[in-house]
Amino acid sequence: MKAQFFGDIRVDSIREFDFAIEPGWLFPGVTPEDVAEHEHWLGPQLVEPGTRNLKVLSHAYLIRTRHHTILFDTCCGNDKDAPESPWHRLRMPFLENLARVGVLPEQVDFVMCSHLHADHFGWNTRLQNGEWVPTFPNARYLMSKGEFKWWREAIVTGVGVKPHRKQPWTESVLPVVERGLATFVEDDHAVENEMPDELRYMPLHGHTKHHCGLYLRSGQKDAIFSGDAIHHPIQFTRPDWINASYDPAAATQTLRDLIARCIDTSTKLMTAHFTTPTGWVVSEAGQVRFRFDAD
Numbered sequence: 241m242k243a244q245f246f247g248d249i250r251v252d253s254i255r256e257f258d259f260a261i262e263p264g265w266l267f268p269g270v271t272p273e274d275v276a277e278h279e280h281w282l283g284p285q286l287v288e289p290g291t292r293n294l295k296v297l298s299h300a301y302l303i304r305t306r307h308h309t310i311l312f313d314t315c316c317g318n319d320k321d322a323p324e325s326p327w328h329r330l331r332m333p334f335l336e337n338l339a340r341v342g343v344l345p346e347q348v349d350f351v352m353c354s355h356l357h358a359d360h361f362g363w364n365t366r367l368q369n370g371e372w373v374p375t376f377p378n379a380r381y382l383m384s385k386g387e388f389k390w391w392r393e394a395i396v397t398g399v400g401v402k403p404h405r406k407q408p409w410t411e412s413v414l415p416v417v418e419r420g421l422a423t424f425v426e427d428d429h430a431v432e433n434e435m436p437d438e439l440r441y442m443p444l445h446g447h448t449k450h451h452c453g454l455y456l457r458s459g460q461k462d463a464i465f466s467g468d469a470i471h472h473p474i475q476f477t478r479p480d481w482i483n484a485s486y487d488p489a490a491a492t493q494t495l496r497d498l499i500a501r502c503i504d505t506s507t508k509l510m511t512a513h514f515t516t517p518t519g520w521v522v523s524e525a526g527q528v529r530f531r532f533d534a535d
């Protein structure tokens with residue numbers, strides 16, 4: 241993705257890696273045959289020919305305003321043990337990709353995560369001399385107060401979460417909190433709110449209890465960073481195919497509302513996992529489609 245400009249705000253995609261996953265891994269109950277029905281409009285960029293696995297991307301958004309350098313979502317991270325996931329012990333040049341757009345880890349002012357899942361907070365920390373240390377030592381890590389509270393209770397009690405959630409929490413969330421770098425905020429917390437710029441968390445609940453996107457406006461242009469409210473363009477036709485570890489019904493409603501909010505408007509959708517991550521939601525012959533940004 242080339243740098244995108246919204247008034248004075250610059251947004252870059254910091255790539256981590258591409259992968260393809262079985263439809264049922266992403267959307268419980270959905271089969272390759274179900275996906276096959278949509279192959280004609282999605283094409284080989286989005287559905288792997290033959291297997292019908294769904295192609296996705298892991299990347300972060302670097303947002304530079306007049307005042308701050310902000311990283312939204314920190315992907316999976318290197319060296320994280322996750323044998324059940326596609327991001328097991330990655331060695332990806334994520335920080336090199338950040339440097340390529342002119343930013344060193346020390347220059348990041350805010351880290352914002354859409355939610356507290358391992359593929360969105362991995363680079364919160366990195367392994368140094370056998371210890372997980374904050375990757376962005378001068379940043380405030382802004383976390384939804386409700387999201388943090390829910391996960392802390394769930395990890396401690398083991399209720400409502402699978403056991404494999406504990407290790408990423410210990411490696412990627414707690415080191416930041418223990419060093420005093422975390423700030424717990426409301427789900428509509430604004431980082432910029434001074435005309436003509438606005439950048440704030442936007443509640444998109446359901447995928448997790450307090451999952452949030454971002455709303456960005458500068459001058460006449462605006463965008464919604466959707467986080468995991470949507471994972472793959474196939475969901476524009478099937479918003480009921482949903483990935484939610486908290487409340488699938490709420491997540492489905494959130495996605496329907498998001499589509500209704502964006503369709504045929506100039507609001508750009510900045511997704512977390514589409515292989516071409518940004519574009520516009522449009523109606524085409526009675527169907528909901530995505531007009532991908534020309535890269």
Ligand SMILES: [Zn+2]
Pocket residue numbers: 357359360468512513
């Ligand atoms: Zn995700």
